[in-house]
Amino acid sequence: MRKAIAAVVLIGTTLLMYQTVFAGAEEDRLAFVKYYKTRFPDIPFAEYANGIYAIDSDARGQWLEIEEFPPYEFAVEQGQEWWEAVFENGKTLADCFPQQLDEIRVSYPRLDERLGEVVTLEMAINQCRTANDQPQLTYGGDEIIDITAFLAYQGRGKELEVRVPENDSRALAAYESGKRFYYSKRGQLNLACADCHVTSVGQLVRADRLSASLGHTTHFPVYRSKLGGMISLHKRFAGCVRDVRAKPFALQSTEFRNLEYFLSYMGNGLKVNGPGARK
């Protein structure tokens, strides 16, 4: 009897815990949005999809000029070719995705129920290749970046709607791990993502003005003029981790996928506008 009561109490408190924590993800998001709103009262919510150009009016003009002849156009075209390429078994990537073409981008990242892990768009593409007896594409390589560029382009205008399902503790754990990553100080410079992109947002590190993390995931992959090529979101994560002199995690590592999950959830309600163009 005592055991039974204990069990009920245990289940009860666990449920209670979940409820408060799940309320937490949405509470986190609202607080995140409110922070930037307080910091920049004149910037409309939708603008945060434009990264630093939401804040930096000086750089904005130059960026709009670049957008007139988008440097990522070639990647989008290549991506379409890869997307339509027929595997030996007669199938294509499209056969793995039940969604409409313009819904695929916003369907990720998501918690895969079978795997119990966060699956990103890149990972889903490789899962599809494996299912069709094709070798995996190298993350960070042209082919997979071009495919995501094409899918982002097709998905433009759709709102991010990342879910942390209330009945799945693995989703919660992944969300929490991404959140912890974001707020943890790391590296020789002892800086958290939030130190730069929340606390110091709009301020300068040398000549670079710091963007808000709200909307950080809407516009990837991104063409970087500095590098003369396209980079994935995880490549950007790795760059910032290296900048604080910490060892970066691998592209599509659990750490970076969970971070993407957290940051994408923070951006819910913003519209996808990838691929983007950045300095």
Place this chain on the structure above:
Amino acid sequence: MASKSQYPILLVLLFFCGYAGSANSDDQVAQGKALATDRSKGNCLACHMIEDGVQPGNIGPPLLAMKLRFPERDMLKIQVCDATLRNPNSRMPPFCRHRILSEEEVELIVDYLYTL
């Protein structure tokens, strides 16, 4: 506030370093300036405006009138050596603890800062 309790220890350490009273020659000031500017060392300009330094950041306050703001040399040394002792959440890297700068190098930077 565990960090507060480390305060006196650090003060004592700094005191016994024996640099506190050393005369700062032009050479030391020049070395300090070089260390403060070097991107792999202090890289202070990443976050602070410092006199004529090019492309300064503004994450931290401009570094000027240091004698006015830090009349006690030890306080300035602590700020540069490990800012997290004063503010555990500081965005300023703990230069000594994370071995970016040695205490000797911090002394030289402090010599330089007092010329600002």
